[in-house]
Amino acid sequence: VNGEVFMHPLETRDVSAASIIRECSTNGNGVHTDDGVGVWLDTPMIELKGGEGTIEKRIPAMMRMFGKYGIDIRKEPILVYPTLHYQNGGLDIKADGMTEVENLYVAGEAVGGIHxxxxxxxxxxxxxxxxxxxxxxxxSEKSKSVDVADLTLSHVDSFEAEIKDAGIETEVVSPKLLPDYTRKVNNK
Ligand SMILES: Cc1cc2nc3c(=O)[nH]c(=O)nc-3n(C[C@H](O)[C@H](O)[C@H](O)COP(=O)(O)OP(=O)(O)OC[C@H]3O[C@@H](n4cnc5c(N)ncnc54)[C@H](O)[C@@H]3O)c2cc1C
Structure with a gap:
């Protein structure tokens, strides 16, 4: 908010996120808007340092995305704040991708420890x-030596019985790992 640089622009993600949060909460700075607090990301500085056309060449998708909302990131800074972008932690796997649960293989963001x-x-x-x-x-290789029992939907019946026993009334039809996210629509 004071136009001051408070972190190195090439810091790692966790340091960048922590710096912004600290700036807005602990240090009481940050730009306050109806939609929350944030800091200015000085995108015009990219053009000043890299030369005219750098943004269009290096981050065209971002330029188009902000352009849709009438913001030319080559000319004006953008308001940013950290949000969950990646879950750095998850299930343990062995070198072959199998978890501690026999025959359960996992890959992707659900796995922890890779990074x-x-x-x-x-x-x-x-x-x-x-x-x-x-x-x-x-x-696929392991499946050749695994005998699969008859497939049933008994786990769905068990889930419904547990929900009923717990006295929970819900429209949810299966177990859910993630919370309901809502997209805030700006009607302005
Ligand atoms: C905004 C953003 C930008 C990113 N940018 C980059 C980037 O530039 N470069 C990069 O390398 N990574 C980036 N990432 C991270 C990367 O996109 C993810 O780590 C990666 O897509 C994870 O892949 P995944 O297949 O493990 O999980 P996901 O892509 O999340 O796939 C999981 C799928 O499972 C489905 N699912 C969930 N629950 C159930 C259920 N009960 N039954 C059936 N299906 C279910 C979901 O609908 C989803 O389709 C970004 C992430 C975000 C959020």
């Missing part, structure tokens, strides 16, 4: 493409 404490930018493709392929190939 250590901090994932590098653009690197979740590793989870999906490398570990996904690995888990898929190994699961």
């Amino acid at each position: 250590g404490r901090n994932r590098l930018m653009g690197n979740s493709l590793l989870d999906v493409i490398v570990f996904g392929r690995n888990a898929g190939k190994n699961a």
Whole structure:
């Protein structure tokens, strides 16, 4: 809000997020709007430093996305605040992609430990493409030696019985891991 730089622009994601949160909460700075608090990301500085045309060349999708809302990020800064973008932690897997549960293979963001404490930018493709392929190939191979019992929907009956016993009335038809997210629509 004071036009001051409070972090190095090339910091890692966790440091960037923590710096912005600290700036807005602990230090009491930040730009307050009807939709919440944020800080200015100085996008015009990219053009000043890299030369005219840098934004269109390097981050065209972002330029188009903000352009849809009448914001030219080459000319004006954008208001940002950290949000959940990646879950850095999840199930343990062995080298073949199997979890502690026999015959349950997992890949992608549901797996933990691949990136250590901090994932590098653009690197979740590793989870999906490398570990996904690995888990898929190994699961397919393993399936040749696994006898599958008769498939039933008894787990759905058990879920409904548990919900009823707990006295919960719900429209949800299956167990859910994630909360209901709502998209805030700006009608202005
Ligand atoms: C805004 C944003 C930008 C990102 N940008 C990048 C980037 O630039 N580069 C990069 O490398 N990574 C990026 N990521 C991270 C990357 O997109 C994810 O890590 C990756 O897509 C995870 O893939 P996944 O297959 O493990 O999970 P997901 O893509 O989340 O797939 C899980 C699927 O399971 C479905 N599902 C959930 N519950 C159930 C259920 N009970 N029954 C049936 N289906 C279910 C979901 O609907 C979903 O389709 C970004 C993430 C976000 C949020």
